[in-house]
Amino acid sequence: MRRIKLDVWEEEKQSSAKPNLTSFSDIVTSLLIMFMASMSFLVESGFYVQRGARARSRKKPLQAREKKKGLKLVLNVNADGTLDVGDRKGITREEAEPILKTFFKKGKMIIFRAEGDASYEYVVEIIDWLYQVNYEAMKEIEPEFRRKLKEQGYTDEEIEEQVKLFYKQGPQIVIMGVKGPYHCP
């Protein structure tokens, strides 16, 4: 009697020991791939911020002096979503884009301010947009940049390296603070 039971058990063991795992593995692997792909959207990254220095002497601060020389452009973000770019007040992004592109092409600096009431999300959106405008400006002057390097005798490899650096640089944006009154808690 005991012997028979054991045989039955052995038989069951042999027949049911290999369940079909194909679908299980497929589902788990797909889930893993999807999860890992979506992780990239959870990784924190950021914008480097250049903060403006305060004037320490009675001399005019560097920003003011360079602004006077036309080396810098002041960009204010208003709480209503419009922008003040240089002397042009309350303009849209579309209107501001060509002005900024010209400025970025010359490698000049943007002095960035925003109204205290402007939402932080919107301010980040504008900084992000400035990076994109700068990238497009760089794209437009890239052939000229390559041509100049070629004329100066750079090798093709050196040119590629210089172009990489050229894009890596990013726009020169100095965060100067808040436009108008505000108070810290």
Add this chain to the structure above:
Amino acid sequence: MGTPDFGDILLPLGGVSLLILMVLISSGKDLMQTSSVKVNLPRANVTQTKMEEPISVTIDINRNVYVYNDPVSLDSLDLKIEQAFKAKEKEIGAKLREKLEKLGYPPEVIDKEVEARIKSLLLLIRADKDLTWADVWCIIKETKQARARRVALAVLRKKKGGG
């Protein structure tokens, strides 16, 4: 020696994948963030992803400020950042010094390398997207008083097609 069964290969594969998935789900988000204080970060397309072990300052939606995970008042923020920088400098300096000494670099080169690494320490400001610019600027302003040389605003990568 018989040929391995397909099922024999899939069983460990499925098991290991399931284990990795569970570990990622449980700890993934914390691994990707520099602080466990929950904030809704703004999203952006253009980001610089290389954030090498930053010191994080977080401002949540209620304007509470944290250095790493420790709540601090705005008055003592510069002091806390200063302390965090000192601790980080010590930690990173010691690690780098040990590594370079093992590689046989001369002391003057090691000093130079350590100084350069310390100078490049980054302060990451993690601010909730629903705050106002003035709220965030108050923190950026405070970092000027502390020794933070490099500052970055934390964002998450924008998903394709908006959002």
